[in-house]
Every structure is written in structure tokens, then in C-alpha cells.
Amino acid sequence: MRDFLIILGSSIVLPPNHHNNNHFSKLKPSTTTTTLSPSKPPPPPLQPPSTSSPPTRPPLFSTVRWDSDPSRRRNHLKYYADLASNLAEDARFHDFLMITESVVVSGIESADFLNLLSIELFSAGIVRVISEGKVWRVVEVLICVEKLGIDVLRLFDGAAMEAIAEECRRIVKRGDVEEAVKLMEILAGLHFSIKELVDPSEIVGLCVRKHYSNIAIRYACIIPHAHILFCTIIHEFGKKGDLVSALTVFEASKQKSIGPNMYAYRTIIDVCGLCGDYLKSRSIYEELLAKKVTPNIYVFNSLMNVNACDLSYTLQLYKHMKNLGVAADMTSYNILLKSCCIAARVDLAQNIYSEVQRLESSGVLKLDVFTYSTIIKIFADAKLWQMSLKIKDDMLSAGVAPNTVTWSSLISACANAGLVEQAIQLFDEMLLAGCQPNSQCCNVLLHACVEAFQYDRAFRLFRSWKESGFHKASVEGYNVNKYSNAGAYGNFSNTMSNRTAKSHNLNFPRRVLFTPTTATYNILMKACGTDYYRAKALMDEMNAVGLSPNYISWSTLVHVCGGSGNVEGAVQILSSLREAGIQPDVIAYTAVIKVCVERKNLKTAFSLFAEMKRYQIKPNMVTYNTLLRARSTYGSLQEVQQCLEIYQDMRKAGYKSNDYYLKQLIEEWCEGVIQNNNQYEGRFSSCNEADLGGPHSLLLEKVAVHLQKRNTESMAIDLQGLTKVEARIVVLAVLRMIKENNAQGCLLKDDLFIILQVKKTSTNSAKAKSEVEDAITKLLQDELGLEVTLAGSEKVNPSTSLVSYANEEEILGSNRFPIKLKPSARRPAVLHRLKVTRKSLRYWLQRRVSNH
Incomplete structure (x- = not known):
């Protein structure tokens, strides 16, 4: 017999919770x-x-x-x-x-x-x-x-x-995922079915949004079939672009797995593709090989797909897969075709297509719609529209029905080749086949009309689709020339036979609504030509249907406005962009600048360029070239300085341009020192590009440095490294600057020095010196009537890098190019200088004023 007594009211010691x-x-x-x-x-x-x-x-x-x-x-x-x-x-x-x-x-x-x-x-x-x-x-x-x-x-x-x-759901709903997982961990230890308490997708979604990879790992560990949930979590992090968290979960899944989980490896490789880090996918693949593990076909396909942008690596994977005894499936060949499409390798794509056709004939593979669509797109991008139509015939013969992507690629093939009638015929065939067009397909057709300058047809198609949608044409009443001229291309194609029509299911709604996109309206705006009000009406209609105009929309409106000669309207569009809460980008500014240049409103063009710099919008190559080619001649020093500043800014930004055109304009402006405007207008010097030192010479930089000086009290012209033609242009540029400054009351107060060359004394150097010296001397004395004397040949100490003068600034100026001399123990370097006296310069300036 047992004794048992209960005393209520006494305390009881409960086990503490070691969690929290x-x-x-x-x-x-x-x-x-x-x-x-x-x-x-x-x-x-x-x-x-x-x-x-x-x-x-x-x-x-x-x-x-x-x-x-x-x-x-x-x-x-x-x-x-x-x-x-x-x-x-x-x-x-x-x-x-x-x-x-x-x-x-x-x-x-x-x-x-x-x-x-x-x-x-x-x-x-x-x-x-x-x-x-x-x-x-x-x-x-x-x-x-x-x-x-x-x-x-x-x-x-x-x-x-x-x-x-x-x-539990309430805790999750308020966003406290850490408390929810902690609670479910305890309940899981008490043998509760955690999966039935809260939908796992809610926990995973909350962890992904908050980037809680460790919480997601803890939750996956208490769920049955954790290996599946781990893959789901990895993929969800990848969709958000969080590769770091995805890799953290992947490493945790490897620790919880007994052996290599191929599904997890495939998922993390796909995530590398989603996050744009294809190199990481390769390291994961190499990790598998290091463990002496042979990936399955799904891992190989994912790896090939992620690296499809690199055709050589994709082919290398394909060969390695065959060497390991892993048989390629249809997906493998589709990915190879995709890689060929990206690399524009039509020849290789044809070989792969022939290979899969051979495998299909032997019963190993069965070509699917993706295979046909990809090879059609490859030919379409290469403008091989006849080859695309031949693939369509193969597709129909194999009993594979084209889908929307296939038809869109076929229409693109004809549209890219400028065959509008054929593109419209294919569009009608698609409707007859019971395939619903998507917006991309419609946009391709409209774009083909616009590129062929068939603007009215583009608008007719658009209004017809918008008002009545797409109607299924019956087989008996099907008219291939519904939108085209009858009989114009009557024998173009007989690809849609009665056999094909019967093979497709025609039981679908007779009316399919058409939903235009922003790209649709952008294409139609291009069809407006110079009709600004019609383009603006399309912009307003776009806003009315709930679509937001993008930069292409605004840029197109700018071009339409500029085509009508409305420069003020084009400039006003930039203000409209800001009012709409959109900061104009370099494309918008460049479009307006181009309109201003075309209408010879250069003052506005250069002011817009200055505005770009104030808003810290970096110009692109088109912006710079548009401004540099804005002028056919230069009329003033300010204009030259303006263009040279843009040129220097362009070079500093890392852009390289062909400087020959700009050099010709500089040369023409410089020659104005000698000739009157009516004598040299539209005339170019008979020098060639070789004489100017090529596109990378120092000429423009030298001219820019000298013309940036704002005073003429102390002038020195550095001609080192220039040819005789370039030296002439630099000297004339400085003289014209002196002339224009003198007209504004800025008088010359000192002699003008011209530094010819710093070289070791030798026969070759003497010859080079005489060529430049003779050319400059003849220019100054014979053509301009200036007094020129040889300032003297001074030996330079080889241990110094610059010539020592009593007033170095006076000789080289504040914006000089440093003259670095290599020390020599054998011969001293010699500096040759010419001096143009101040008196002769003033007399020359007075003589030119009196002549005018």
C-alpha cells in the first residue's frame, strides 16, 4: 500500500527555459x-x-x-x-x-x-x-x-x-520572425507538427525580406524534408539578388546533408546566374570535381545556362560532360543554341541543329518548340529570313506547333530584312493558327512599318487592334492580304497548308484584347515625323492609359520637336521632365543639344552643356562629338576657347576622337591672322593628317594651353615636339589671341619668345631645328612683317631638368609644359629661342587696325 498526500499552496520548482x-x-x-x-x-x-x-x-x-x-x-x-x-x-x-x-x-x-x-x-x-x-x-x-x-x-x-x-501566425504577421522560429523550435522539441502551424513560405519570405539567413537555416532544420526547404530558401534569396545569404544557406545545407545534394548544387548555380556572378558558379562546379563527384545532367545544364554568355566555356562544359559519360538531353542542346545566339555564331548553330536532327531521326531525342524558336531567332538576328521560314517548315512537318515566341521571331526575321508585307502575312498566319500575339510581337510589326516609312499603316494597325482587338479568321475566309496590297507578294509562302490548319485547335475566343505598352507608343511617336502635336497627343494618351513615359519617349518627343524647328519647345521638354519628377539624363540632354546644333542655335547648345556640368551629368561620346562638330568656322577667340575646353574635358573623361576635323577648324581660324575673312572662308590648308602629327598629336593640347592664358603681359610659345605645320598653327593661334585681346584694350607689355627645341647637339637635331625655325621665321618675317631675332643658344646643365633663367615664368608661362631633360655626360642640351620684339608686334597690330 502506498501513501499519497497533496498539499496545495506550496511552491513548485519548474525547470528553467534555457532558450529565453x-x-x-x-x-x-x-x-x-x-x-x-x-x-x-x-x-x-x-x-x-x-x-x-x-x-x-x-x-x-x-x-x-x-x-x-x-x-x-x-x-x-x-x-x-x-x-x-x-x-x-x-x-x-x-x-x-x-x-x-x-x-x-x-x-x-x-x-x-x-x-x-x-x-x-x-x-x-x-x-x-x-x-x-x-x-x-x-x-x-x-x-x-x-x-x-x-x-x-x-x-x-x-x-x-x-x-x-x-x-504563431500572429507573431509572423507582425514581422517578429526570430521569436516565431524560437517558439517553433521549442514546439518541435515537444513533437508538434511545425509545418501545420505556419505556412513555410511565409517564414521563408520574411527571412528573405529581412536577410535573416541564420534564422532561415534554424527554421529549415526543424522541418521534415529539410533538404527541399533548404533549396527553396536558396532560390528565394537568389531571386532577391542576395547571393551572400544564398551561399550561407547552401553551406549549411551541405553540413546537414549526408552526401552531395545535387538539387542544392543545381539551385545555387541557378542563383549565381540570377545574381550575375557566373564565375562563382564555376568555382562551385570545381568544388564538386575536387570531391570526385560527377554532377548529374541537371547540374551541367544549369551551369551551361548560367555561362551561356561565354560560348567557349559552354562548349568546354559540354565536352567534359560527354567525357564523364553524362548523356546530353534536349535541354543541353537548347542551351548550346542559346549560347550560339548570344555569340551570333550562325555557323555553329547550324551544326548543332543538324546534330540534333540526326539524333531525332535515330529516336534518341525529340526536338521541342524551344529548339525551333531558338534557331529561328538566330537566323532572324542575322537577317536570314529565308532560313527562318525553312525552320518553320521543319517545325510544322515534325508536328510541333509554333508558340508566341516562335511567331514573334519569324515576324522579326522579315521585319529586320525590311519585308513588311511578309511580316504582316506571318502575323495573320499566327492568328489563324490560334496563337495569341503578345505586345512584343505587335511592337515588332509596328516597328517594321515605321522603319519602312509606312507611318499611316502603323497607325491603322494600332487603331484597329486597340478598338477591336485580334479576331480569329476562319479557314474559309482567311485572307493573307488583309493588310497588304493584293497580289503584291502572292507567291511569298505557302507554309500554312490545310494540314497545318487542321492540326491546330481553333476553338479559342474570337476577340482577343490588345494591350499596348510604353514601347508601342514610343514606336508610334517615331512615326509622327515632324508633327509635334500628334506626338504630344500620343504622350498624353500614354499617361491616360496608366503608362509612364520613359527616357526614350521624351527623347523621341525632343527629336520630333527639333524636326519641326521648335528649339524652344525642345528645351522646354527638359523642364517638363523635372516637373514630372524625372531628372533628365545624358540621353535627354544630348537629344536637345543635337536639335539646337541642327538649328544653328549654338549658344543654347553650349549653355545646355554647361547646365549638364552644373547638375553633374556626365556627357557621353555623342554629346562631345555633337558639340565639337557644331561649328564649321570659328569667328572669335571665345568660340575657339569654348570648343577647346570641351575637347580637353572629353580627353580627361577617357574618350578618344578623331581630332582631324577640329584641327582643320583651328588651322582655318589661325590663318585668319594673315587673310581677311572673305579670303579664307571655307578654305582649308593643303596639309594632310600626317603633317598634323596624327590624331594623337600635341597640337590641340598646345593650342588649348596657350589660349587659356588670360593676359598678354608675358608670353612664351613652346613648340617642342611639334611639326612645322603644327608649329605654324600654334604661333598663329597665339598671335590671333594677342590681336583680339589688344582690340579689347589688353596691351602687350613684353617681347614674345618662341622656344624651338631642346636637343643634344647633332646633325639630325640641327636639321630638325632648321626646319621648324625656318618655317616660323618665314611666317613671322615674310608673311607678317615682324622683327625676329635669335635669342641665343644656351647650354643646359645635364643635371637639371629645366633651363635656368632669371625669370623662368616669363619664358614658359604659368601653363607651360615641363621640359624634362635626360642627363648626359657627353653632350650638353641646347635650347634654341626666337624673340619677336614688342615694338614690332605693336606696329603690326596698329597696321592691321588701320587696314581694316
């Missing part, structure tokens, strides 16, 4: 005696503690004598089970646990006591506590019950299970 004690409610010990219902039998009489055996645990319990009669004993046990159930219903789980523990430690089997507990009452208490927002108190109780050897799930009915699931 802050989430648990502190259970306060009850200070009142439990009152029993009058309808229930009284408890057995209390007996003094037994002294036969010492207690085996702290004196928390006293003993009660169990009756040896099984029936009475069962009644007593049921009484305490009912009492515990009522306490649980009242959410007095502290007392419930005390009774339960007392029963279990007294020797009663937990299963016997569990069978007598009321699941309905216990669950009602659980629901009550959860509704009060005390889910962590419930967790604490469940942990204690589980430690007593009681199956927690047997105490939960549907209502309690739904309540705890709802609480």
Missing part, C-alpha cells in the same frame, strides 16, 4: 487552499507521514495511504485527475503541475493519470492563456509536463492546436 527566460511568465505560488466542488467526493483522509522509509526528494509532498481496493484506488486517482483538470481549465497551471508531479512521483504510471485527465478542460485552459497573450507561459507548462513523462500532444484538442497555430 524573458519570454516566460513567472508563476506565482498559490496562497489559497483549493476548494472542492460539493458534487465531488471528498479527498481521502490525511495520514501522518510514513516513517518506514526516508523521503527520496525534498519534503514537498506528504503521503496518503492508497487503498488496496483497486476500485477505490481508481476513484481516488480519478478524483485527483478531475481536480487537476479543473485547475487547468481555470488556468491555474501551477497547481495543476503540483498535483500531476505528486501523482507521478508517488509511483502512479503517467499514462494511467493521463487517461483520466480531461483533454477538453486542459485545452480550454491553454486557449484561455494564449488569448491573454501569454504563449510563453503555455510553453513553460508544456516543458514541465513533458519532463514528467506525459505526451503533451495528447492533452491538445483541435481548439488548443488552432489557438497555438494562430498565435
Whole structure:
């Protein structure tokens, strides 16, 4: 016989939660005696503690004598089970646990006591506590019950299970994914079905949005079939472009997996493609090979697809796959064709197509619609429209129905070749075949009309589609020349035979709505020509149907505006862009600048360029070339300085241009020192590009440096490294600058020095010196009538890098090119200089003024 005594009101020690004690409610010990219902039998009489055996645990319990009669004993046990159930219903789980523990430690089997507990009452208490927002108190109780050897799930009915699931969903909904996963980790340890509590996609989505890769890993570890969920998480991170988190989850999945999970390897390789890091996919592949693991066909296909932009590497993978004994499938060949399409390798694509045709004839493979569509697109991009139509015949003969992508590629093939009638005929065939056109297909057809200058036809097609949609033409009434001139191309193609028409399902809605896109309106705006108001009406219609104009839309409107000669309207469009909340980019500015240049409004063009720089918008190559070619002649020093500043800015930005045209203009402007405007207008010097030193000579830089000087008090012209033609242009440029500055009241106050050459004394150097010196001397003396003297040949100390003068700034100027001399122990370097006297320069300037 056993003694059993329950003392209510004493405290009970619950096992602490090692996860997070802050989430648990502190259970306060009850200070009142439990009152029993009058309808229930009284408890057995209390007996003094037994002294036969010492207690085996702290004196928390006293003993009660169990009756040896099984029936009475069962009644007593049921009484305490009912009492515990009522306490649980009242959410007095502290007392419930005390009774339960007392029963279990007294020797009663937990299963016997569990069978007598009321699941309905216990669950009602659980629901009550959860509704009060005390889910962590419930967790604490469940942990204690589980430690007593009681199956927690047997105490939960549907209502309690739904309540705890709802609480989990509520925590997830408020975005606290870390708390939700922590709660589910504990519940998973109590054998709850976690997957039924919350939709896994909600947890994964929340982790991905918050970039919680570690939380996602913890959640995947408590879900059955974790290897599948790991792949889902990797892919979701990849869709968000978070490759770092995806790789973290991938590494965790490898640790949880017994062997290489090919599905996970395939997924992470696909993610590398989504994130644009194809090099990382190669390192993952090499990791597999290092482990002596042979990838399956799906891993190879994903790797080839991600690296399709690199045809040589894709072919290398294909060969390696064959060497490893992995048989290629249709997807493998489709990816090879895709890579050929990107690389524009028509020849290689034809060879692959012939290979897959051979394999199909032997029954190894079956070509699909993607294969045919890809090879058609390859031919379409190469403008081989006849080859594209031949592939379509092969496709129909094989019983493969073209899809929207196929038809779109076929139409593009004819459109790219300028065959508008054939493109429209293919469009009608697509409708007859029961294939619904997409916006891209319609845009291709409209673009073909615009490129062929068939503007009215483009608008007729657009209005027809927009008002009535696409109508299915019956087989009997099908008219291939519905939109084209009858009989113009009557024998173009007979590809749609009666056999083909019967092979397609024609039971589809007779009217398919047409939904234009921004690209549709952009194409139609190009068809407006110089009709600005019609183009603006299309822009307004675009806004009315809920589409947002993009930069192409605004740039097209600018060109239309410029074509009509409305420069002010083109400039106003830039302001409209800002009013619409769009910061004009380099394309928009360049379009307006081009309009200004075409209309000879150069002042506005250069002011827009200056505005670009104020807004820190970097010009592109088109912007620079448009401005540099804006003038046919230069009329003033300011214009030359303006263009040279743009030229220097262009070179600093890393762009390279053909400087020959600009050099010719500079030369013409410089020659104006000698000739009158009516004598040299439209005339170019008879020098060739070789005389000017080629496109990378120092001429323009030298001219720019000299013309950037704003005063003429001290002038020196550095001709080092220039040919005699280039030296002439530089000298004339400086003289013209002196002339224009003098006209503005800036007088010359010193002699003009011309630095000819710094070279070692030798026969060749003397010859080079004489050529440039003779050319400049003849220019200054014979053509301009200036007084020129040899300033002297001065030896330069080889240990110094610059010539030492009393006033170095006076000779070289503030913007000089440093003259670096290589030290020589044998010969000294010699500096040759010419001097043009101030007196002769002033006389020359006065003489020119009097002549004009």
C-alpha cells in the first residue's frame, strides 16, 4: 500500500527555459487552499507521514495511504485527475503541475493519470492563456509536463492546436520572425507538427525580406524534408539578388546533408546566374570535381545556362560532360543554341541543329518548340529570313506547333530584312493558327512599318487592334492580304497548308484584347515625323492609359520637336521632365543639344552643356562629338576657347576622337591672322593628317594651353615636339589671341619668345631645328612683317631638368609644359629661342587696325 498526500499552496520548482527566460511568465505560488466542488467526493483522509522509509526528494509532498481496493484506488486517482483538470481549465497551471508531479512521483504510471485527465478542460485552459497573450507561459507548462513523462500532444484538442497555430501566425504577421522560429523550435522539441502551424513560405519570405539567413537555416532544420526547404530558401534569396545569404544557406545545407545534394548544387548555380556572378558558379562546379563527384545532367545544364554568355566555356562544359559519360538531353542542346545566339555564331548553330536532327531521326531525342524558336531567332538576328521560314517548315512537318515566341521571331526575321508585307502575312498566319500575339510581337510589326516609312499603316494597325482587338479568321475566309496590297507578294509562302490548319485547335475566343505598352507608343511617336502635336497627343494618351513615359519617349518627343524647328519647345521638354519628377539624363540632354546644333542655335547648345556640368551629368561620346562638330568656322577667340575646353574635358573623361576635323577648324581660324575673312572662308590648308602629327598629336593640347592664358603681359610659345605645320598653327593661334585681346584694350607689355627645341647637339637635331625655325621665321618675317631675332643658344646643365633663367615664368608661362631633360655626360642640351620684339608686334597690330 502506498501513501499519497497533496498539499496545495506550496511552491513548485519548474525547470528553467534555457532558450529565453524573458519570454516566460513567472508563476506565482498559490496562497489559497483549493476548494472542492460539493458534487465531488471528498479527498481521502490525511495520514501522518510514513516513517518506514526516508523521503527520496525534498519534503514537498506528504503521503496518503492508497487503498488496496483497486476500485477505490481508481476513484481516488480519478478524483485527483478531475481536480487537476479543473485547475487547468481555470488556468491555474501551477497547481495543476503540483498535483500531476505528486501523482507521478508517488509511483502512479503517467499514462494511467493521463487517461483520466480531461483533454477538453486542459485545452480550454491553454486557449484561455494564449488569448491573454501569454504563449510563453503555455510553453513553460508544456516543458514541465513533458519532463514528467506525459505526451503533451495528447492533452491538445483541435481548439488548443488552432489557438497555438494562430498565435504563431500572429507573431509572423507582425514581422517578429526570430521569436516565431524560437517558439517553433521549442514546439518541435515537444513533437508538434511545425509545418501545420505556419505556412513555410511565409517564414521563408520574411527571412528573405529581412536577410535573416541564420534564422532561415534554424527554421529549415526543424522541418521534415529539410533538404527541399533548404533549396527553396536558396532560390528565394537568389531571386532577391542576395547571393551572400544564398551561399550561407547552401553551406549549411551541405553540413546537414549526408552526401552531395545535387538539387542544392543545381539551385545555387541557378542563383549565381540570377545574381550575375557566373564565375562563382564555376568555382562551385570545381568544388564538386575536387570531391570526385560527377554532377548529374541537371547540374551541367544549369551551369551551361548560367555561362551561356561565354560560348567557349559552354562548349568546354559540354565536352567534359560527354567525357564523364553524362548523356546530353534536349535541354543541353537548347542551351548550346542559346549560347550560339548570344555569340551570333550562325555557323555553329547550324551544326548543332543538324546534330540534333540526326539524333531525332535515330529516336534518341525529340526536338521541342524551344529548339525551333531558338534557331529561328538566330537566323532572324542575322537577317536570314529565308532560313527562318525553312525552320518553320521543319517545325510544322515534325508536328510541333509554333508558340508566341516562335511567331514573334519569324515576324522579326522579315521585319529586320525590311519585308513588311511578309511580316504582316506571318502575323495573320499566327492568328489563324490560334496563337495569341503578345505586345512584343505587335511592337515588332509596328516597328517594321515605321522603319519602312509606312507611318499611316502603323497607325491603322494600332487603331484597329486597340478598338477591336485580334479576331480569329476562319479557314474559309482567311485572307493573307488583309493588310497588304493584293497580289503584291502572292507567291511569298505557302507554309500554312490545310494540314497545318487542321492540326491546330481553333476553338479559342474570337476577340482577343490588345494591350499596348510604353514601347508601342514610343514606336508610334517615331512615326509622327515632324508633327509635334500628334506626338504630344500620343504622350498624353500614354499617361491616360496608366503608362509612364520613359527616357526614350521624351527623347523621341525632343527629336520630333527639333524636326519641326521648335528649339524652344525642345528645351522646354527638359523642364517638363523635372516637373514630372524625372531628372533628365545624358540621353535627354544630348537629344536637345543635337536639335539646337541642327538649328544653328549654338549658344543654347553650349549653355545646355554647361547646365549638364552644373547638375553633374556626365556627357557621353555623342554629346562631345555633337558639340565639337557644331561649328564649321570659328569667328572669335571665345568660340575657339569654348570648343577647346570641351575637347580637353572629353580627353580627361577617357574618350578618344578623331581630332582631324577640329584641327582643320583651328588651322582655318589661325590663318585668319594673315587673310581677311572673305579670303579664307571655307578654305582649308593643303596639309594632310600626317603633317598634323596624327590624331594623337600635341597640337590641340598646345593650342588649348596657350589660349587659356588670360593676359598678354608675358608670353612664351613652346613648340617642342611639334611639326612645322603644327608649329605654324600654334604661333598663329597665339598671335590671333594677342590681336583680339589688344582690340579689347589688353596691351602687350613684353617681347614674345618662341622656344624651338631642346636637343643634344647633332646633325639630325640641327636639321630638325632648321626646319621648324625656318618655317616660323618665314611666317613671322615674310608673311607678317615682324622683327625676329635669335635669342641665343644656351647650354643646359645635364643635371637639371629645366633651363635656368632669371625669370623662368616669363619664358614658359604659368601653363607651360615641363621640359624634362635626360642627363648626359657627353653632350650638353641646347635650347634654341626666337624673340619677336614688342615694338614690332605693336606696329603690326596698329597696321592691321588701320587696314581694316
